[in-house]
Amino acid sequence: MPTHSPAHHEHEHGHRVAAAGQEFWDSRYRESERIWSGRPNSVLVREAGDLAPGRALDLGCGEGADAVWLAGRGWRVTGTDISPVALERAAGHAAEAGLADRIAFERHDLGQSFPAGEYDLVAACFLHSPGEMPRERILRTAAAAVAPGGVLLVAGHGGPAPGAENPHPELHFPTPEEVLAGLELPEDGWEVLVCAEHERVGAEADRPGHGYDNTLKLRRLP
Structure with missing residues (x-):
């Protein structure tokens, strides 16, 4: 979910669902013809790049960069978001990439409904939102949707850099250990496979907002 100004975002990291509501996020997307960069999240590229393609679920797919990247690598993808505006854009980007037949986009408020089926990869990248959102419950549902042998990938903001002002003190950004426990x-x-916090480096270090991200990557045993 976007937690600060999208104008300078290097990656499509603000995956969007839930508590703020459809009207809020539709309005957010209508602010600009393209909010995100159109490039996939670096954590997804890093952690899913060597996985054998199968069925993937992208939670909070936004404008579709992660879903398009996965489909381009041979995955059959279901992308979901609360905003029909975002989903329409995502479908357009998939069509532009010649990958519309590999991606199904579905509207879900993940606190209320969830895509059916089992998946070899379930990705929840930066699943944050202003207001209340049942994030732990959504992630537990996400874990239940992982097929035996499949992977759950959860990426999140870890918090502001030490000494930096927190632009969203009302939001709790859990550690990867807290996400795992939840x-x-x-x-x-x-x-x-991975349970770690990391400081942003390279182009991502210039992104406004929180200076630390974290990654949790789990494999469901057969």
Whole structure:
């Protein structure tokens, strides 16, 4: 979810769902013909680039950059967002890329409904929103949608850089360990591949807002 001005975002990191509501996010998208860069999230590229393609679910797909990237690598993708405006743009970008037949876009308020089926990859990148959002419950539902042998990838803002002003003090940005605990997964059913916080580097270091991100990557055991 976007938590600060999108004008300078390097990546399409603000995956959008839930609590602020459809009207809020439709209005947000109508502010500009394109809010995000059109490039996939770097954490998705890094953590999913070596996965064998199968069925993928992109939670809060926004304008579709992650979904298009996955489809271009051979995945069959379901992308979901609360905003019909975002989904219309995402479908247009998929068509422009010649990948419309590999991506199905569905509207969901993930606190109320969730795509059906099991997936080899479920990605929830920067699933933050102003206001109240049942993020832990959504992520538990996401984990349940991972097929045996599949991967759950959760990326989030970790908080502001040390000494920096927090532009959104009302939002709680959990550590990866907190995200893992909140999933309430059986220890014998999952393998933790990545559970780490990292400072932004390169182009992402210039992004306004929070200076630390975190990644949780889990594999569901067969």
